[in-house]
Amino acid sequence: MDIEFEKLITLQKLDSEIKSTSLFLANIPSLIEEINKKIEKSSQTITKAKENLALNQKKRRELESKVKDTKSQISKYKRQLNEVKTNKEYTSLLKEIGGAQKTVDSLEEEIISEMLSADDIEADIKQASQKHSQEKENLLKESGTLSQKKRELEAKTKKLAQEKDALLAQIPSDQFNLYLKIFNKKGGIALSPVTDDFCSMCHMRIRPQVLNELKEGKKLILCENCGRILYWLKTPPDLKRKS
Numbered sequence: 650m651d652i653e654f655e656k657l658i659t660l661q662k663l664d665s666e667i668k669s670t671s672l673f674l675a676n677i678p679s680l681i682e683e684i685n686k687k688i689e690k691s692s693q694t695i696t697k698a699k700e701n702l703a704l705n706q707k708k709r710r711e712l713e714s715k716v717k718d719t720k721s722q723i724s725k726y727k728r729q730l731n732e733v734k735t736n737k738e739y740t741s742l743l744k745e746i747g748g749a750q751k752t753v754d755s756l757e758e759e760i761i762s763e764m765l766s767a768d769d770i771e772a773d774i775k776q777a778s779q780k781h782s783q784e785k786e787n788l789l790k791e792s793g794t795l796s797q798k799k800r801e802l803e804a805k806t807k808k809l810a811q812e813k814d815a816l817l818a819q820i821p822s823d824q825f826n827l828y829l830k831i832f833n834k835k836g837g838i839a840l841s842p843v844t845d846d847f848c849s850m851c852h853m854r855i856r857p858q859v860l861n862e863l864k865e866g867k868k869l870i871l872c873e874n875c876g877r878i879l880y881w882l883k884t885p886p887d888l889k890r891k892s
Contacts, residue, residue: 653821653824656816656819657840657878663809664832666809667806667810673802674802674803677796677799685792687788688785694781699774705767709763712756726742827869838850838877840877841877842880843855843880843882848875850875851874853873859879866881
């Protein structure tokens with residue numbers, strides 16, 4: 650039975666291409682997921698800044714409420730000044746009024762500080778929003794490119810599988826079974842060309858008798874070292890002339 654070296658070599662090329670294409674396809678979902686995580690992370694910066702602004706506004710409302718209550722208390726103390734009957738009570742109320750006014754002044758300073766902080770936070774939100782918008786646009790383009798690549802590779806994988814099925818029908822089952830066994834055992838590389846009297850995969854020198862048998866191409870010969878199917882790689886005519 651003739652050995653279908655050319656068909657086995659073509660099968661190896663198809664399997665190698667299918668393998669590399671499948672590996673890339675398998676990675677695409679994780680790459681797209683990583684892009685989505687980057688978009689979410691960018692969005693979280695804006696969310697965090699908005700949360701800070703909300704906290705700032707809440708604190709300002711609380712401070713303003715305290716100012717209002719304290720001023721109301723001051724007004725109450727001032728009304729009581731007209732009702733006291735002793736200097737001691739009068740002095741005590743003035744002291745209360747002074748302390749309350751200091752509290753108002755302190756609270757109003759805090760309010761101003763919070764207002765200035767709010768300006769900074771709003772600037773951060775604007776900057777983060779602009780950055781997020783640009784990053785999101787770029788990342789979505791990247792995701793779209795990957796999705797397009799995925800569709801192309803899926804179509805390519807289907808075409809390669811069809812070519813492989815057509816080729817398998819032309820290869821004797823015993824030759825294919827040996828090929829498949831070595832393919833699975835050797836990480837997807839079942840064949841090794843012999844160049845300069847060496848196995849290309851493990852670089853072991855091939856014995857002269859084996860070389861002669863390889864050149865005849867009448868039987869399948871396995872490398873004595875790595876166990877792959879050897880085949881003679883003919884030197885192209887143009888290279889022969891140059892040498």
